[in-house]
Amino acid sequence: MAFHFKEDPAPKHQVLTDGTSVTRSCAWSPPGCHAVGCGVRLFVKDGELVKVEGDPDHPLTQGRLCPRCLALKEAVYHPDRIVYPMKRERADRGLDKWQRISWDEATELIVSKVNAIKEEHGAEAICVFMGTGREAVRYGFTLSSKVLKTPNNCYAQSGWSCMGPRQTAMTMMLGSAYIELDYGGGNLEVWDSPDFVAPDYVFCLGKEPLKSNPDGLWGHALIEIMKRGSKLIMVDPRMNWLATRADQVLQLRPNTDAALVLALLNVIISEDLYDHDFVDRWCYGFEELAERVKEYPPSLAAKACGIEEQAIYECARKLAYDGRHHWSLLMGVATDQNPNGCQVVQGLIALSAITGNLDVPGGTVVGVQMQFEMTGATDSMSEELRNKCIGWDT
Ligand code: SF4
CATH class of the missing domain: 3.40.228.10 (Dimethylsulfoxide Reductase, domain 2)
Structure with missing residues (x-):
């Protein structure tokens, strides 16, 4: 199979006469993009993203983008975008009262809480929950079984609001993931x-x-x-x-x-x-x-x-x-x-x-069977850990 690579595509990076740099790249914004990976051209001036365009030299998408990439600038500079760890005191639960903390502080806080739970109740008291996100979910299984050493994990996807009902019916009737x-x-x-x-x-x-x-x-x-x-x-x-x-x-x-x-x-x-x-x-x-x-x-x-x-x-x-x-x-x-x-x-x-x-x-x-969701959860576990899974022996 051949792709439509142009013989003279634009350079990967160039600087226009007004100083704007144009970088050709390939986007994929999980969750929710198809597997093609759309070609984008990112225009940056004085350190700021000023425009996103489809890359006409991309062999598949040929300049076509959907609104998510076209609106990338809005997402990048949106004032509500969370780009730092934010902490809320227990007393402020339910309130929009957050304070910015450092990455070190965030990491230490998580580690100390996880260790305290493990010491007091054992690793099995922790369950790793994964939402949707096509590649990231794979780390969840390893995080639970190899790092935290708990048999409890749940790939919840988006529950019943996205994909769950479709994939349930596909799996039941066809044995197919998609x-x-x-x-x-x-x-x-x-x-x-x-x-x-x-x-x-x-x-x-x-x-x-x-x-x-x-x-x-x-x-x-x-x-x-x-x-x-x-x-x-x-x-x-x-x-x-x-x-x-x-x-x-x-x-x-x-x-x-x-x-x-x-x-x-x-x-x-x-x-x-x-x-x-x-x-x-x-x-x-x-x-x-x-x-x-x-x-x-x-x-x-x-x-x-x-x-x-x-x-x-x-x-x-x-x-x-x-x-x-x-x-x-x-x-x-x-x-x-x-x-x-x-x-x-x-x-x-x-x-x-x-x-x-x-x-x-x-x-x-x-499509093929839903192997990843069905087996990925237990494949990365030791036998000892697997035997602790609820219902494993039934
Ligand atoms: S154009 Fe749309 S589908 Fe393509 S990478 Fe961007 S967000 Fe995903």
Whole structure:
């Protein structure tokens, strides 16, 4: 695979005639960026960051950035940005009363507290909690097992507000850590290869790829894929730039996604628009699903979602299996923030599966198993420590 490296890219660092220095770099701001790593040009004058631009010489992103990097200057100089250790007295808990302390003081404070807990109660009294943050979380397991010598750690991700419901459903139904549109790593060489198949439709629910650029997908790739023929079905209460270019827009009432997905399944199954071969070979519970979705006709969903009944039939027929066309699923954080998030994703995976769109060219890529989260927690432990994990021997 080749990348589009320019023969004469700008130098990595240059100084303009007015003294502004321009540095080419590559950004990745965890959590939440895809794996491409966007090319940026940082303009610094008199020691101050004055502007951030996309780097047109970056072989993949070619000058395109999402708003987070474009707003980098605001983040860097925001008065509320925490750039030093800050301490609050116990008596001031709940109050916005902080005092700046030195790094040495902060380190000593943490060490003394940790040691006091270990001496008084043992290392097992400490649990290392990790939030989201793609690489940083890996250190948490080592910190707990090797440094603090406690068997207790918890990779909480963002809980039920981001990724948890989606990954739960993906793991339960597919054994996969993540499913996504095949965006060819953002590489033009891939998109223009005869082996690459652009989906006929991209079904995008609760996601705005150009703005959010979440990990798993470089949002601008969607534009490139649309240029190669993919049509977009946009499901979002808001009308956004991408929706104005979509083949179909379903502006649902917030949190009614489950009703829509069940109605789509209802039409596809009742009109016999599914991939019988795939269902026979790979699906379990199909009969139960078919029975259950009879309760959710488009007329019911149309009322719940606040959209035309006809629009649901139209959408279902675009997603139907016919042995030739494929569609790919894009689902965003809005699914997780839905009280029925897990069920919405279960429905979407069922829709992808029975229409024969999992792991096929032009369909939805099914990623590898969730090995890291499942095994990373105990892999770095000694046997003695592992035996202390709650539930390890059951
Ligand atoms: S996805 Fe957005 S925030 Fe992340 S590196 Fe690219 S432009 Fe920057």
